[in-house]
Amino acid sequence: MCALGCQPDGFGFPLVIRACAMKGGVTLCKIVHCHVLQMGYGNNLHVSNELLGMYGKIGLMDIACQLFDRMPVRTHVSWNTMVSGFAGNFDCDRAFWMFSRMENEGLEPNSVTWTSLLSSFARCGFEDK
Numbered sequence: 001m002c003a004l005g006c007q008p009d010g011f012g013f014p015l016v017i018r019a020c021a022m023k024g025g026v027t028l029c030k031i032v033h034c035h036v037l038q039m040g041y042g043n044n045l046h047v048s049n050e051l052l053g054m055y056g057k058i059g060l061m062d063i064a065c066q067l068f069d070r071m072p073v074r075t076h077v078s079w080n081t082m083v084s085g086f087a088g089n090f091d092c093d094r095a096f097w098m099f100s101r102m103e104n105e106g107l108e109p110n111s112v113t114w115t116s117l118l119s120s121f122a123r124c125g126f127e128d129k
Contacts, residue, residue, distance in 0.1 A: 013041055014050040021054035029054055049077050056085025061094070080112045087120030095120035 001008055008016060013036055020029045033051060041047045048071050055064035064085055071078060079102045086095035099117050102109060109117075121129050 007039065008035075008041075010041055010044045010047055013044070013047045017047070017050040017054050021050075021057040024058055026058055026060070029058055029060075043072055045071075045073055045075065045078075049075075049081055052078065052081040052085065056081065056088055059089055061085055061089055061091065074107075076107065076110055076112070079107060080110070080116055083113055083116040083120070087116050087123060090120075090123050092120040092124040092126060 001012070013032075017029075017032055017036075020032050033054075036042060036044075036047055036051065048067065051067055052064050055061065055067070064082065068074070068078065068082055079098065082098045083095050083102075086092070086098060095117055099109060099113060102113065121127065
């Protein structure tokens with residue numbers, strides 16, 4: 001895109017980020033994140049949510065947490081992406097921590113949040129909890 005003079009925007013970047021997450025290369029994902037920041041889309045909600053999902057898919061939840069904590073605006077999608085990221089990485093303690101943090105910050109968990117949390121506990125072998 002860039003070679004042809006077409007710059008990604010708040011609609012194009014999420015698609016590129018999702019493709020990078022599917023490819024799974026850490027280096028490629030970090031390069032795209034750098035482009036996001038350089039082009040001024042670091043505070044774009046949709047772009048940030050895709051970055052959270054990308055880092056979750058490649059197992060870099062510490063980077064996802066840093067990004068999440070710097071987000072000026074968070075929606076249910078942001079929170080659910082974090083809970084789901086921890087669930088996908090078999091970290092049910094941090095999935096529950098994020099769930100609790102969501103409630104403590106005044107946002108009501110929705111059905112996606114609950115499903116992600118339950119999935120986390122099931123993946124970790126804690127069906128009884």
